[in-house]
Amino acid sequence: MSKRVLSRASSSASSHSSIEHVRKRRREGEGNQPTLWFNPNYTASAEDAARVDADPPLQKFLEAASVGLKTVEGTEAVVHWMRMADLRIVDNRALSQASKRAREVDIPLIVLFVISPQDYVAHDRGPRRIDFVLRNLKSIKRSLKELNIPLYVTTHTPRRNLPTGVIDLLKQWNAKELYANIEYEVDELRRDIRILELAKQEGIRCTFIHDKLVVEPGTLFTQQGKPFAVFSPFHRRWIEALNRNLHWIAEASVPTPNDYEIHSHSSYADLFNQEVPDEVEGFECEDREKMKVIWPEGHGAAKEMLDRFLHTKSRGSQLGPANPLEEGAESSAKASRALTYKDKRDQADRDTTSRLSPYLSAGVISCREVVRATMELLKIKRVESSRDTSIGTWVQELAWRDFYTHIMCAWPRVSMGRPYQEKFAGVKWEVNEEHFNAWKEGRTGVPIVDAGMRQMNTMGWMHNRARMITAMYLTKDLMLDWRLGERYFSKMLIDSDLASNNGGWQWSSGTGTDPQPYFRIFNPYNQSEKADPTGNYIREFVPELGGLRGPDVHKPSPKTAQKLGYPLLLIEHGKARDRALRRYKNPGME
Numbered sequence: 001m002s003k004r005v006l007s008r009a010s011s012s013a014s015s016h017s018s019i020e021h022v023r024k025r026r027r028e029g030e031g032n033q034p035t036l037w038f039n040p041n042y043t044a045s046a047e048d049a050a051r052v053d054a055d056p057p058l059q060k061f062l063e064a065a066s067v068g069l070k071t072v073e074g075t076e077a078v079v080h081w082m083r084m085a086d087l088r089i090v091d092n093r094a095l096s097q098a099s100k101r102a103r104e105v106d107i108p109l110i111v112l113f114v115i116s117p118q119d120y121v122a123h124d125r126g127p128r129r130i131d132f133v134l135r136n137l138k139s140i141k142r143s144l145k146e147l148n149i150p151l152y153v154t155t156h157t158p159r160r161n162l163p164t165g166v167i168d169l170l171k172q173w174n175a176k177e178l179y180a181n182i183e184y185e186v187d188e189l190r191r192d193i194r195i196l197e198l199a200k201q202e203g204i205r206c207t208f209i210h211d212k213l214v215v216e217p218g219t220l221f222t223q224q225g226k227p228f229a230v231f232s233p234f235h236r237r238w239i240e241a242l243n244r245n246l247h248w249i250a251e252a253s254v255p256t257p258n259d260y261e262i263h264s265h266s267s268y269a270d271l272f273n274q275e276v277p278d279e280v281e282g283f284e285c286e287d288r289e290k291m292k293v294i295w296p297e298g299h300g301a302a303k304e305m306l307d308r309f310l311h312t313k314s315r316g317s318q319l320g321p322a323n324p325l326e327e328g329a330e331s332s333a334k335a336s337r338a339l340t341y342k343d344k345r346d347q348a349d350r351d352t353t354s355r356l357s358p359y360l361s362a363g364v365i366s367c368r369e370v371v372r373a374t375m376e377l378l379k380i381k382r383v384e385s386s387r388d389t390s391i392g393t394w395v396q397e398l399a400w401r402d403f404y405t406h407i408m409c410a411w412p413r414v415s416m417g418r419p420y421q422e423k424f425a426g427v428k429w430e431v432n433e434e435h436f437n438a439w440k441e442g443r444t445g446v447p448i449v450d451a452g453m454r455q456m457n458t459m460g461w462m463h464n465r466a467r468m469i470t471a472m473y474l475t476k477d478l479m480l481d482w483r484l485g486e487r488y489f490s491k492m493l494i495d496s497d498l499a500s501n502n503g504g505w506q507w508s509s510g511t512g513t514d515p516q517p518y519f520r521i522f523n524p525y526n527q528s529e530k531a532d533p534t535g536n537y538i539r540e541f542v543p544e545l546g547g548l549r550g551p552d553v554h555k556p557s558p559k560t561a562q563k564l565g566y567p568l569l570l571i572e573h574g575k576a577r578d579r580a581l582r583r584y585k586n587p588g589m590e
């Protein structure tokens with residue numbers, strides 16, 4: 001097992017001191033290769049995490065933003081800084097406001113995107129996610145050009161002086177107005193606090209806007225005035241507050257075109273000629289052509305996928321790596337996947353869910369637009385989010401998306417490699433590279449686990465139920481550290497989102513906010529029958545078992561497995577379950 005994997009595979013006191021040691025030696029940007037010779041801290045100490053929780057970066061950022069400059073003079077352009085989670089022109093709040101401001105003072109609008117490879121390393125981003133960003137940027141660049149708005153894409157390393165780089169660009173363009181949507185991750189908030197400081201010194205006004213979520217963080221509180229740590233009461237407040245404030249999901253206007261003269265402007269005309277790179281060094285996407293077919297870029301594609309989810313029924317043909325916009329789906333509202341979601345969503349053997357997560361994670365479509373679409377479908381004037389209806393159940397998933405980002409903002413420790421429930425920091429994990437590799441490659445001998453992992457390796461996406469099953473198998477059956485799985489998912493998923501991924505992993509490992517304690521341990525075989533009643537999911541992704549029918553496909557006997565060249569079990573579920581219960585009950589003990 002590599003040193004890096006080992007260092008994250010244990011949270012004992014001795015391994016902490018070795019992490020500290022490595023941390024001291026490896027400083028950001030150290031060495032001569034600025035892009036790749038960079039090793040961020042993966043696991044904060046309990047003390048550091050507690051300090052950050054006590055004074056969360058979002059709070060500090062909002063305070064810094066509130067004392068920023070209110071007026072500026074002599075600006076020649078307005079800049080919208082587009083980020084990793086707002087890659088769209090339609091219904092983009094900061095872009096819309098930047099455009100309004102540019103029209104108000106009759107100056108051009110410039111859109112900026114900064115590729116920051118060290119941030120991608122720090123967040124365990126994978127090549128598919130980065131490639132998806134680049135593909136979307138190319139599409140946005142074309143659309144913005146039709147509005148005479150340049151999109152300027154630049155690459156910056158090291159990340160520690162990225163704020164200076166951005167402010168220098170603004171100075172170069174004589175732009176004293178900067179607009180951006182807020183990114184809620186700890187590193188990004190700290191970066192933006194620095195931007196605010198530098199901007200103030202340089203007479204630049206910054207406007208940061210909430211855009212990622214349906215309900216912004218810091219809006220919902222318990223009766224005791226605390227952030228919610230449990231989903232059900234959070235969700236009750238979420239839907240109640242949303243229906244009282246429907247303007248929260250109002251559409252932001254599309255940007256107004258710049259004057260055509262910008263194409264002959266001495267400083268800005270060249271910005272149109274600069275190309276979006278095809279790839280980022282260190283993040284070359286080997287299966288790009290396949291990803292382009294399964295996950296076509298652009299708001300138009302996202303909108304079409306949403307429409308199909310709302311108006312067409314699920315198809316077995318969409319089970320694997322297929323083009324989601326293929327012709328042939330029957331169009332009938334009654335057969336809509338959205339209207340059968342409540343009963344069918346856990347089924348992985350058809351495209352029962354929307355598959356919009358890559359688009360929502362990268363902000364190719366706004367979460368507000370998808371909520372509005374559910375209201376239009378039902379022809380209602382309020383948001384439906386009850387568990388009793390299919391649309392309501394689907395909207396509730398969007399509330400989960402909000403919830404996990406709210407959790408990260410209130411308890412930033414979770415994104416610093418710490419469990420939400422600190423008492424589980426000492427749980428004894430196995431260190432077993434062979435088992436970890438078998439899990440990653442889908443060779444555990446448990447068909448539903450292997451199908452899920454192979455689906456992600458093939459498609460860059462995994463069905464939600466399979467994510468839960470595979471994550472729980474890693475942490476409770478193989479007893480391997482949840483952070484190893486979190487990191488592997490993040491690198492492989494095209495929809496990787498720090499808050500949702502972390503929330504999903506901490507839910508599955510029992511270290512998170514979930515009131516159900518650690519002793520919820522999935523039986524993977526029972527789960528398999530529910531998630532894959534036809535067995536088609538397993539047969540699609542585990543071709544060795546393609547000829548099996550009935551219960552055998554969920555649990556082939558050792559003799560059958562051997563005959564078919566399918567791996568034998570790594571561990572027996574009953575024994576693994578006992579071990580997990582023992583270790584969670586007594587953190588630190590064998």
Ligand SMILES: Cc1cc2nc3c(=O)[nH]c(=O)nc-3n(C[C@H](O)[C@H](O)[C@H](O)COP(=O)(O)OP(=O)(O)OC[C@H]3O[C@@H](n4cnc5c(N)ncnc54)[C@H](O)[C@@H]3O)c2cc1C
Binds near residue numbers: 394496498508
């Ligand atoms: C271990 C684990 C890791 C995960 N990692 C990610 C991740 O990196 N990025 C990500 O977007 N989702 C993640 N999820 C949540 C969920 O699995 C995916 O959002 C969902 O499978 C995407 O498919 P869909 O778009 O068809 O979802 P639908 O069922 O159509 O749901 C609609 C949207 O709601 C949101 N959503 C649905 N379920 C969840 C959930 N449990 N938590 C948060 N948001 C949700 C997504 O934005 C999704 O696109 C993870 C879940 C687990 C258990």
